[in-house]
């Protein structure tokens with residue numbers, strides 16, 4: 001295990017990310033609401049660069065009390081989307097939206113003296 | 121702390137390179153030794169709409185040519201070509217669809233040749249059969265005259281600007297099927313041209329394949345020894361498909377629906393008996409539809425042979441002599457289900473791999489190469505050798521897979 005310097009925490013705004021090449025493969029590190037989350041940049045689907053796509057909130061159907069459909073909205077849950085085919089992952093857990101049995105390999109991060117490190 | 125060999129990069133949404141986008145595919149290609157054997161992609165795409173101005177200039181009729189070019193110049197408003205409702209990029213989630221405009225290509229080659237070769241090399245593809253994108257919906261254009269004019273212009277443009285320039289790119293040319301005479305003339309004009317490896321009918325349309333008007337065209341294609349293919353697509357204009365309210369619905373059903381109808385008509389009208397040497401290929405419907413339809417038709421056939429007296433065998437036996445492109449290949453959690461489908465369609469000789477790149481649901485060669493129930497020879501047949509036989513391509517690999525550390 002080694003600690004790899006990623007960035008100064010102050011250089012990574014909320015929603016920003018870095019991709020780090022490590023001996024264990026590429027890892028994507030996201031700053032989401034001040035917390036740093038790191039996942040293998042290899043999609044569980046076909047091995048695409050899972051961490052290199054857009055961030056978009058989970059989409060919800062609005063179903064009323066009477067079970068009627070009332071449109072759609074965004075939930076608070078944030079996803080990042082693999083750009084190859086659209087597999088979505090929860091940014092805080094790495095769990096795949098389409099099948100919770102699937103998740104990206106998670107890596108630890110450490111913030112020390114204002115610097116963000118990846119443990120890989 | 122380890123600072124060696126660890127490159128940190130920021131993500132950019134203002135530049136794009138196809139090779140970079142697919143660098144994980146290139147790593148897979150190298151890890152699986154794709155450089156050692158032939159891979160042919162029987163269904164891939166470019167966006168001919170980016171070259172409409174050029175393509176339209178090939179329209180023969182001066183009146184239609186002017187109308188097309190004027191319509192192009194206006195942009196944005198209702199157009200000459202018509203368009204199909206749909207959002208294939210999943211609301212911007214498939215980033216290459218909107219990033220590709222930033223891709224830099226050298227000025228001395230056609231841009232589509234450069235970008236096509238980039239993804240081909242990254243995936244480990246030697247030859248790719250290239251098809252248009254918006255023109256997949258042209259079969260629903262209300263004016264057969266415009267379909268015919270566009271098909272001729274596009275085919276001439278493609279032959280001259282792409283196929284003639286790059287041997288690794290081939291195509292089954294667009295048949296303007298709503299005008300049977302124009303379809304026949306298309307085969308006459310283009311059969312035998314460099315890079316033309318067959319003819320393609322876009323599936324969403326409302327002319328039945330068993331119409332007598334097509335018989336001379338099938339015969340001519342059969343005599344030329346080329347395949348005819350039916351490329352699936354959807355149309356939300358179809359009354360049955362209008363019952364779906366989400367793109368996933370119209371796409372999943374539409375891409376099977378039209379090919380199921382055409383296949384049914386093709387078989388029960390005895391076309392395989394009338395054209396026993398004609399090679400028929402079904403593109404982009406996945407595989408499960410064929411598995412299902414073979415069983416449905418066989419079951420009914422035994423009771424209703426009088427409905428299809430031209431047949432000498434069960435419908436599935438004819439279907440097992442046809443060719444099926446693999447993408448979008450269904451991937452059930454239990455591989456034995458997929459194995460049964462492969463058995464049903466005689467995959468080892470009849471299945472031909474396709475990527476459909478750069479569309480949103482593209483497949484890599486790994487969908488075949490990583491299957492646990494295929495031996496190495498079967499994998500190589502499906503990934504390249506079957507298509508090489510069909511298209512008369514050399515078996516020697518010609519690609520260079522880029523290296524990424």
Ligand code: FES
Nearest residue numbers: 043045046048082
């Ligand atoms: S490889 Fe990530 S969605 Fe397919």
